[in-house]
Amino acid sequence: MKKVISGMLLTGLWLIAGCSSIAEQKDIVRYAENPGNGLRKKVTVGNCTYTIQYKPAAYILFLEHTPPDQLGQRRQQLDSMAWFNISFHIEGFESSPLRYKVSGLGDYDTRLNYYLNDAAKDMYLLYGKDTLYPVSYWFENNQNLTAAETMIAGFRLRDGDRPDHDLHFAFYDRVFQNGIIKTIIRKADIDHIPDIQNHNM
């Protein structure tokens, strides 16, 4: 009987521990997307707002729903990199920003082509004394389903898994001519990211 009770207690504790780790994983998304924690920055120029989201590895792993057997491999791919989502939208415009004041199909195609192929060339990351350029870039064409567009950029850091300096991100948007968009993700804020790598990862 004692064995049964202790077994049930252990199972209960294991379940509680499991649930809390899941909660922590969810928390990383909430944490990273809370502007107060310094990992999500907004730059507004006129009616255009750029949101720059720094994405720690745990954040990406959680949102990707990576199968447990692939977590280690995926984590290795993400480590030593600084990942950003750069999304932009036009205030009060309900369609894709690519359609904002577009003069025709040709103009739209030029814009789309810029974000698909050339925008990465207008991005850089100042990291310590280095100027880094994206080694990975993707434009999420949302086919006008939302009023925002998103670019994903990854920069390879040369030292360690976690950034060792402030990340000075810059992007020159040649389509909307809003000047150079800059923001800083502070090392102190990155150091404060809750460490959840030991929970099911």
Next chain:
Amino acid sequence: MSKSEIRQIIITIAACVLTGAAVLFILRSSNKKIAVVDAVKLFNDYKMKRELEAKEAVRLQYLARQADSIRQIILVKSKSTGTSQKELQALYQSFNAAKATLEQEYQESNQSINEQVWKRLNPAVDAYGKERGFRLIIGANGMGSVLYNDDFYDKTKEVIDFVNKQYEEGN
């Protein structure tokens, strides 16, 4: 004079001094609500303007080199006796076209930089004024809008530091 009379006089004098100091402080504070900023210096010292110019310079230099190459060819060919008038004319046409492209690109680039810079500077100066409690910020541009101001009103350096910090960190 009795002690109470002396005390009353001292209190009155102290009250007068305090009131005077308060009035002076208020006057001085209200004076600070106006600032003069050298708009040309602000524009030229804005980091984004310099960075945009540096980006454009690469492209413009390439176009300038193209025009210069054609000019060099014209110089060499015009000295050579074997060059026909027709060939020279074609080269002159190419040179003029390259020069016109360069001038047009230069003007367009300047205009684009001006627009982008002021698009960012105007709200940044607004933010500076609101944050520091200024009621009026005058942009002096050397065209006679401000004929004289002393250092007390000149906030050019402060504004430049503010807008550059805001630019570097994002707003």
